[in-house]
Each structure stands twice: as structure tokens, then as C-alpha cells.
Amino acid sequence: MIEKTMPDKTKVGVGLFLFSEAWFFLILLITYAFFRSRPADGPSAANSLNVMHTLVFSICLFLSSATIHLAARSFRMGDRSGVSRWLALTVALGAIFLFGQTREYLGLFAHSVTISTNLFGSTFFTLTGFHGLHVLMGLVALGALLGIAISGRLGAIKPSGFESVAMYWHFVDAVWVVIFTVVYLWPLIA
């Protein structure tokens, strides 16, 4: 009898973890949408957010999904300099996104829009804040991979380990696609 090979445990584990993360963000998104349907006075997505400004930084995050894909491909093909190059670009794009989010937050704070201002503030900062934390965690993981790649010890990394980080980064990116649509683009349609 020939045995089928078992699914890779690392990918299964990370996949399940991301599946659970999706539910976490789903609840925060539903909460955002729920309170958006009961408009209140004061700051809102329509009167406080700068869509164009955020779009520029969002494009950086979307692009980083492509660069991590290229890094993973270089890793599979054994192209070590390619891995370092694409990883560095991914980290840079992610960092630019976080820089943009920080600037956006500081701008909102300057106009006294905080988590305690009203329900827009509560839902907006909780939702985007948790996403930002996930980007930060991703940068830590990518930075670790980059450090390993630069010091020439990529051979110690299992393919499933590298791909897990890539999976996580794609997930963080995909979540932002949804958040950007719901939080920033929805007011444009309405």
C-alpha cells in the first residue's frame, strides 16, 4: 500500500491560525459596519479621513504582497541574492505603510479624533490599530528572515517556515483590502 504524504504541519498550523485571525477581524469589521449604520454627530469616516493620502500608502502594502511572492520564488529557486533583495523591498514597503498610518493617526489626534471621541473613533482605531499591530508583527518576522538571508544562513530555514511568513504577510495584506474598502471607499459610494 502506498501512503499519501501528510499535509505539511507548519503550513496547516499557520493556515489555521490565519483562519482564526480572520474571524477576529470579521467581528471588528461587523462592529464597525454596525455602528456606521447609526450615524452620530462629530467625526466620521466621510468628514475625517483622507482617502487619497491613505490610498498611496495602501498601494505600498498591496505591492509588498507581490514582492514577498517574488522573495518566496527566489527562495524556492535557491537565488540567495534575490531573496535578500525582495525581502528588503517588502520590509521597506511595509514600513512605509506603517509610517503612513502613524501620520494619519497623528493628524486625527491633532483634530481631537481619538478612540474615546465617539463611536467612529472607537471602531476606527480598534479596527485599524489591530491591523497595524499585525503589520508590525509581520515586519518583525520579515526582518528576522532578512537578517538570516543577509548573514548567509538561509539553508537553515525550512521551505515551510519561509512560506508561512509569506502566508501571514499575504493575509495581513488581504485584511487591509477589506478594511480599506469598508472604511475608506464606502463613504465615497454613499
Added chain:
Amino acid sequence: MKDAAVPEALSGESFELEASEGWLSWVSSVDHKQLGIMYLLGAFVFFLVAGVLALLMRIQLAVPNNNFLSPQVYNQFFTMHGTTMIFLVVVPLLVGFATYMVPLMIGARDMAFPRLNALSFWVQIFGGIMLYFSFATSGINGGAPEVGWFAYAPLSETAYSYGPGVNYWILGLLGIGVGTLTAGINLMATIISMRAPGMSIRRLPLFVWMTLITGFLIVVVMPILNAGLVMLLADRLLNAHFFRADTGGSAVLWQHVFWAFGHPEVYIMVLPAFGIISEVIPVFSGKPIYGYDFVAASTLAIAFLSLTVWAHHMFAVGLGHPFDLFFAICSMAISVPTGIKIFNWTATMYQGRVRFTTAMLFAVAFLLMFTIGGLSGIAFAVVPIDWQLTDSYFVVAHFHYVLFGGTALALFAGVYYWFPKITGRMLDERWGKVNFWLTFIGFNLTFMIQHVLGMLGMPRRVFTYPALPGWEAMNMISTIGAFVLAFAVLTLMINIAISLRSGKIAGDNPWDAWTLEWATTSPPPPENFTRVPPIRGRRPLWDLAHPDRTDEMITKLAG
């Protein structure tokens, strides 16, 4: 594969076995068997603590207009009793059994992620300690949370719970939640990726099947709770507005989020118990389980339906007729796959050679008691009955029949069934019978009467009651029952203490069971198996012992 299969971890992974000694070997352990034992012991300690809280509450309720506990302390006790029993006792006991047994039952060397396994356990323990730390603040302001295990807003908001108790509750549950979530991921990955050759998904022991589906529910609903908790924490610490109706928030939203987690959580607490029952009943009936596919498939149905029934906890909110109708129908529907299982277990015993060991007694008692809890549960799916009985002692009676009469009895069955494997010695059967009957009588004395008290209108979560006709006697009966139950737990502890020293040596397979955990020594060696027996069916040890009539041959004969 010819005869012996080598577990994946032995052949491929570079896994180092360190022979460290003493208590430090436990603290630093990543071995699933040691961690499983620590899960069970840690949960048992919390079980004793929460049990003492329950006894103190029953003393307070023994007579009307009592002042043994102040209202504030009583509120803290029922909050901590519920939270502890659910998050620190039942779930860790089930996760503990799964952590110990699943790798053995699928012929693996260890869990998929041994270090994550240790992290899950320790985060959960420290979450529990964090929760109990709230008692230490009682001298300053408030003390432990006084909000019930579901912490309804706005009571759980700072306006009504200004002390730090609820903050400890939130942080404790976040820690415990992370521990449970990672344990669920780990168990699922283990079952998906670490099975020995031949252990196909349709040959999994049913306890492993139940654990797999429980893992799925954990992965889906723990993040829902975590999302609710971080929003409540933002309300309390950062002055956000999620659940504060006075500033536009919605208290009902908390109920939705909490119960979207909370009801599947009930099934997280009962599915592994179904798994234990599905192992114990066939072994002690001398027959394979009746309708394996139905038991497995009905569990999938339960898992999906359990995600659609949460608002039956909220009929009293006034969500509107269509909402109530939808959730009432789903709640009734979920009783169908559960009923199928009761039928399967009963049919397994039918015409079997039943051995009434203590484990089997607990399993049979589970069938009876869980059915009672299930039937009172279906009653609650009828909206007007819910309106009449909600927040009364009928609810208390109902969920104790499910969680004690169901899960706890199954756990006792599991203890008597697997103790020989874990320790190498048998539990004493005479003490076991005493343990069983005290538990059975004490449990029914405590909770059966509460159905009546609830129908007479006695509200739950109120620290005392007036001397209405009959209430005093019934409450006294309930309190006496609680102490009988406490003695039952004492007999279990005595039994364990005696049997650990001088119990009969178990040998590899004392029950003539069929699943792989019985193929290795008791207790198993660090690497679990020197060789895994060939797996050609659902009962590899039966096939090994009866080469002339293996399950494979019987299936072929049956066509």
C-alpha cells in the same frame, strides 16, 4: 507497509529527548504526556477551588434570609465559579486528555508543535492566576468581578463595575483564550499531519474525531470572544463607546458577540466528552461502535449548527419575531444530531457483553443525565417557555445537567478508563463504585429539585430568598446534595492516592481495548512507541489479537 510503521517524528524530525530529572523536567517539558498530566492536575486544582465556592454559595442558600455571605461576595463567587468551571476546569480537562491521548491514538511521537503545546498550557495557567488575582484587590476597591460568567454590558462597564475586577477578568480570559486557541490549532494540526501510516481519516478513533471538530470550533469562536474582550477593555480603560448605550453604543452587541462565542463554547465543552463516551461504551460492551459514520457526521452537523443558535440566549431581549423564530428552529434542529448519538451509544450496548466497570457506570449515567439536560434544553428553544423560565433556577438545573451530568460524568469515565495507561496502575474498583454512587446521588439531589424551584419562580444570581412555602425544604435538599457531591470528589481523591501507591499493575491493555494508546506500555515511554502496530481498520489491536477474524475480513464477508 509490511508490519511495523515508524512514526514520522522518529524517522524525519531531528527531535532531541532530554533526560532531565526532578520537578524541573516538568516545568521545562515539551512532552505531550507530561503536559497532558499537568493540564489535568492544574484543572483539578481549579475544580477544587470552584467547588469550594459552590459549597459556600449552597451554605448561603441553605436557609432563607441568610447572611452567611454578603450580596457582594455572593456575586463574586457565582461569577468566579462559572468562569473557573468553564475556562479553567472543563476545557483544560478535555484539552488535557486530548493532549495526552491524541498522539498515542494516532500513532504519533508527539504533538505537531511540542513547544507551542507548552506555551498553551502555561499561558492558560497564568491567565487563571491573573483571574484569581482580582480577589487580592478586595481591600482597595471591589475585589473579584461581580458580573456573571457572561459579563453583560452595561453592568461590566466602568459606570457600574468601577473596580479593577472586570479588568482582571478580561485579561485573564485573554490569556486563557490564547492558550485554548493555540491548543486547538495544535491538536488539529497533529490530527491532520501526524497520523501513522494507515491511520486514514475514516479510521480515526472517535475521541480523535471529536477532538478534531472541537479544534475547529475553538479556532472559529475563541477569536470572537477575544474581539469582544478587547472592545470591552477599550471601553473600560480607553473610554471607548462600544457597549455603552449612554454614548450611542450597544449593550445588545456585547450579548451577540459573547453568545456567538458562548454557545459554540458549550459544544467545545461537550464534544470531547462525547468522544470519551464513544471510546468507553464500545470497549465495555465488547462491540465496535454502532454507526461510526453517523457519530462522526452528526458531530460535523452539531459543529455547524452550533454557530447558528446563539441568540436563543437572548429571547428575553426582544429581538423581534423573525429573529426569535430562526434561532428557535436552529436550536431545535441541533438536538437531532445529538439525539442520533444517544441512539448510537444505546445501540452499541444492545446485545453486547456489557462489563459494568466504574468507567462504564459513569458512561451509562452520562447517557441518562445528559438526555435530561438535553430535553430541558429543547424546552428552552420554545420561545414562550424561555420567557417564563429564563434567569430562574430551571436554567441552573438545565446547564448543570448538561455540564455536570454530561461532561463531568464523561470526564470521570475518562479518568477511570485512562488512569491505568497514564500511571501504570489500576484505580480501585470498590472505591470507584462508592465514588460513582455518591456522585450520581449527590448530583441528582442537588440539581433535580432546582427544576421545581425554577418553575416556582426562584431567580438565579440572587444571594438569598424569602421563606416561601416549600422553598426552604427544597433549597436544603439541594445543599445537602452539594455536600454529598463534595464527598464523592473526596472519594475520588482517596482512590487516586491509594491506587497510585498500591493499585493493581495495569499492564499494556487492561480493558482489552482496541485503539493504539493501549499498544504501548503503561505509562508509555518518552518516544511513545517502539513500533506502531499495522493499522488496517478502526480497531488495530482487535485485528492483531484476532488475525482469523479481523474487521477487514468481517467487512468483506458482509459485502
